[in-house]
Amino acid sequence: MSRLAHAFSRRLLLLALTMWCILTILFALFRLLPGDPAAIFVDNNMSIEMIEHQKQLWGLNDPWWVQYIRYIANMALFRFGDSFFQNQTVAAILLEKITNTCAMIFPALVISVVLGTIIGAFAGWRRGGRLEQATVTTALILHSAPSFFVGILVLMVFSYQLRWLPPGGMTSPGGPEGFWDLITSADYLRHLILPCMVLVSREITGPVLLVRSSMLEIKGADFIDILRAKGLPEWRILVHATRNALLPLVTYIAVMTGLLLQGQVLLEIIFAWPGLGRELVTALADLDYQVAQGAVYVMALTILLLNLVADMLYGFIDPRSR
Amino acid sequence: MTLADQSLARRTMLRLAASAFGGASLPAFAADAGFAVANPKYDTLYQRTGTWYTKDPVWTGWTKPRLTWPAAGEKVPELTVTIPTVQISWLDAWRKFAEDATKLGLRYNIQQVSEARWLDQIGLHTHGDIEVHSAILRPERIDPAEWATSRAYGLDRRNFGEWVNEQYDAQIEAQVGESDPPKRLKYVQEAQRVLADDLYIAQLGWGPGVIEAYNSAAWDGVVRTRGFGIGSFNAMHTFLRAKPKTARRKMMVGIHSLLETTSIIAAGNNMRAIGRMIYDRLAYMDENLKIIPWACESWTRVDDRTWDLKLRPGMTFHDGTPVTIDDLQFTFDFMLKYERGNFWTANMFLAKTEIQDAANGILRTTFKQPYGQFESYFLQLNVILPKHIWRNIMAEQGVGEDPTRVRIDKPIGSGPFKFGRYRKDAELQLIADKTHFSKPSVDEVWAVATPSIDGLLGRLQSGDIDLIESSDTHLTPSQAKQLTGVSGLTIVQTPDLNWLHAVPRASNLPWRDFEFRRAWHHSIDREFLIKVVWEGAGRMPGANTFFVEGNPWNNPALPPVPPFDLAKARAILKEAGYTWADDGRLVYPSPDDAGFRSRVRKVCKDGYTWGGLEMIG
Amino acid sequence: MRGFRVILDYPSGTAGAIVVVVFSLLAVFGPAIAPHGPFEVVYNTDHSVLRLSPPVANALFGTTNQGMDVFSQLLWGTRSALLVGLLSAVGSVVLGTAVGLASGYFGGWTDEVLMRLTDVAFGIPFLPFAMVVISLSKPSLGLVILLVVVFLWRIPARVIRAQVLSLRSRPFIWAARAAGASHARILARHIAPNVLPLSFLYAAIGVQTGVMLEAALSFLGFGDPNAMSWGAMLNAAFQAGAMRSAWWWVLPPGVALSLFVTAIFMITRAYEELLNPRLRAI
């Protein structure tokens, strides 16, 4: 266990280092804000005194390295400041958006992993069948189809042509209030189906292909023969094989969540989902830089943390790595 | 005297805030001498402490060569046009203009930047040669100062081409201090004549048309407000007067821009329009843009800087508290105290208020100077804030001196709509206050955020929404055509007051040469913009003016826009001494061409006086 | 070349190769055979604009709301898509291979620094990061390529480092070093040839990712406004609100994108099996 703790602390340190580098990049990027900060002097309605006051308040008269240290400290403590546009702290805005994003990602993730594992396991187990061939081909095509195009297609078909499902948003106007009421409502589920379907159609291919190929690998393993020779029923053997095949999937889920989080931007635009990705796009258009910066920071942090969790989780799942 | 665009002020604050948390720092620039202004009055724009053009290396780097006399055989430089990425139609039009201009030997460099960067560049006058802009109508923008001053007045920073025509400026200065509307109209019309005559801005097209679709199966009696259409929260007549045909008395409105905050002080334009449905404006406009009394029953002009406002009796706030003259005075005091130019600019000329007659609800407002925009601007923008809620709100929330930081989760006003449910970036419910004097006929209005035009059309088609909020989203004819087959939807077009124009950098070469400007005006295929890009939903501009036909401030007797005629343009250039290089590029007249030198020095057409930047050397 | 033959052994690899070759030809000759320019308006004989028209004789794939020929746009778009894909692939693989080689071969501090750099790169979410950079500067194809390179190099870097590490311990490297060969020589003669197949694999993956990312960015409106690309076409259709009716405008770029990406994916899978015979049984 102490080796695990050591590995964990090393990973944590690396994470901090990585995050620091990313923050520094962000700091540098946002220093290159469009235009010339000196332009603040031009607003005829803002007195010089007020600008000076404001600068003093925000510490803009300090040398750059003082600002840099303060910036890093602020970010590390999740103090993103206030959004001017939204009259709210950036942290509160981000929290709300992340919740909404998770409300789309999480079901998609669970479905992709569970269904993907099952499909992949069967495809790998019953190798060579027409079913397996079909599964793999479908997975390859789905994997390659750009999600925004698929999103547009399903909207065209299910929403505009067949009118089965709503074209976007998280709820119908006047839908349930409160987060829990919302995500347990049928209305929300109806709105979730299309975006979730698109996400799943793409994300499921990862687990399917991954589990399938590790399944193929494991199927040839000696211990499977032994299990069979032991007279275990086929499903027990499948459980053994799947459990082994799942090992690489654990790491992949972290990668997948990271990808989902980013790819989300496109789907949130198409499906009018008020999530983190759409917030970022709006923030950039509105020059709401604190929000934009917070959003990128949070996404990067999430990805890094997920990777850390995956690594640690792997340690628990695979006894060999302990 | 200057009028500030509060969006600029907002961006200033944003940048400051971003600097604090994003770490931008302020580089120091060495002042660049060598620039001179013809009339010292205009020096302030370039040299005054606190302004920065001449201290900005980007601006000076751009301007200096353009104020230097061209050498013999020097080609007219590439003309830079900067367009925000979101404005796809502008780009479509400019591609054609650029193609035509090559036949004159002109090269365009069309740059597309993010809207953020575009706003910044035009604010800093570092956008290059041509600034392109379209009108977005708001009630206060019916006031002529909104465009005539901001886009062409020599001391306004939003005069992006730095055109300084003293005769024009005299008219502008006169109109803003003229509180008698008919007299003011004269000044404004004369200003338009000068602008059109001196060939500064080029109106590219009047439009695009205000085409909208609404659910006529469910609603009757939508109101078409001129220039605004039926679905604008800025012109809320439809939401007050439409009659439900079905049992559903809720009107669902798809809105493109997101609902970002419920604070009327901090809100952007869309939410502010909604805010003014919740809080009452003092005056409003009817569907023909005539100013009508609203929360103020009447107003009396005492002298050219004093008015008496009479509050409409019997109004109550949504929490049941009666609206009193104290509330009105409190609102003005609040604005006066916290006015930082980063929210409402309407109050910057207000000097003081005093209660004249508490029993009859009469308040006297006094301005610092003669004030021409009282009805069309001041009364349109101001609302009544409930004193009992707002009195100590700043201190209670500990937001210091910054009213934009006040959080108002459930706004209470006295307007026709009560604030109902709100889910950020998703939906907002407005519940009609049946006791309001405007007697709204709908029960509820829901604003449903839908960020893409495709989503809006889809929801319209599926019946999820009844119409689209039209402050910045109109349909194109082809979109309207897609919807024509849909049962229950009716397409309506409202006469529009919109325009799209281009502002050349008049203070710089080659634009300083009136003849060059004249030729350039002939090179623009406005018909392409209207027929192809706008799909026919637009008008050929009658003249180079901001006040299109149909606008109450229009001057019907203006010189027409120069027609698209490349041969003529070529002839003008040839006549003016321009030649063409072997590669077809246009070459400046020779340095000793006296006519050219005199035109460039004078900038303005004969008969007007140039007050702006002078050539170097 | 041996690689290619193996790819052709797989039916899916052959199909992929054919599709890629066709697209490459279109990228090279497409603009020459395109009946119109990417932004050229198609007029009817009565000089009215042929607007939002389904496929007809003088506009094979129909027209956009501005009366532009979808077929021609598709051909021009193929060129930008493949250009971005190719350049970003080359850039990222060169960078990634260099980092991987240096890191794996020299080890020690070089390795530590380069790998931490790679970790940082892995922590950067591409789309958000790219959107920020583009909105802070000016959208252009060059910038998109640069961003894709910055995003992509990390994967080949890690994989190639691992490969080099395993190569480094092989006897022939020891032998070469004992014989007094210089680092440069060992890298060039002994290690690089063993790593190149991997680089090629990641180049192919790079083309695929580059094309996909460019399309995504363009679709979000962060693409080069002066270059016609598949993503830009989809963006234009989306912005025009034509998604629900103008299938002829939406399908060609979407299908082209999917087809191209799938084709490369098939090739890379066939190629992967070549590199990793263990997979061949699969």
Added chain:
Amino acid sequence: MPLLEVENLEVRYRTQAGEAKAVDGVSFVIEPGMCLGLVGESGCGKSTVAKAILGILPPAGHIAGGAIRYAGRDLGGMTPRELRAMRWRDIALVPQSAMNALDPVYTVESQLAEAIAAHQAMPAARRRGRIAELFELVGLEPDRARDYPHQFSGGMRQRAMIAMAMVLDPGLIVADEPTTGLDVLVQDQILRRIRDLHDRLGKAMLLITHDMAVVAENSDRIVVMYAGRVMEYGGEAVFRTPYHPYTLGLCNAFPDLAYRARALISIPGTPPNLVAPPEGCRFQARCPFATARCGTPPPLIEVAPGHVVACHHVDQAERFRERAADPETWREPAR
């Protein structure tokens, strides 16, 4: 009644080149308490025989003919359910390379327990007791049972496998190259354990190996296989007085055993292609004594009671034995 009867067993594999006859007409019998050694070079089909008996042929392989009877019941005629019930309870396996024979993500104990649970209802406590007992039997510390396979050394894993094979007290244990990949000392220990099972517990056993020495030490009967066929079959006479040239060659490979051989001599050449095997004797291409007659299928000749040889030249065996001791004989293939 014999415990296991293998009669004319034919196993074929589908390969890209065609069907390979991996096992072609192999027959042998194991009586209760007997240890049968199945010996041959790698790839001769001996592991395939084991897999066929256990019913764990890979998907590409199938039994094309012949019969396997356990206690008189034909395995081929059993339903999958009966087959499953029979496995491990009747025939257990000690596999080649225990390295990969244990599922890495389960504890050793749970894998043993699973085998019990699949066949008989037994309370968990008793199961644990049984496992501890077996661990002691094979010389492992019982409290290591809760470890994961990777925490065991190679030898320990193989012992665990032996314990696992014993867990249901099966009638027959198939030990398929049980010492592959282990170092010599450990090999010895493992073999001793296996011999113990046979000697002390009287377990019938099928011991598969390429090592003549191992067979010599442990087996009652010996089957020598080459290229899917039985070359020689008999008691210890098979290595004491071998008749078949291939057996001679095999014995040569193990000097302490080899018939008068002084040096380690290996058989040159490689086994034939099983997709299109040569007519006649399969060993002819590598046989230093092959003649034209070898091109016809060799007869099975009973040279002594219970000692069968598949060779045309049984009569010359004496000469072969002498010549086989000379390394020169094996220098070049006969043809």
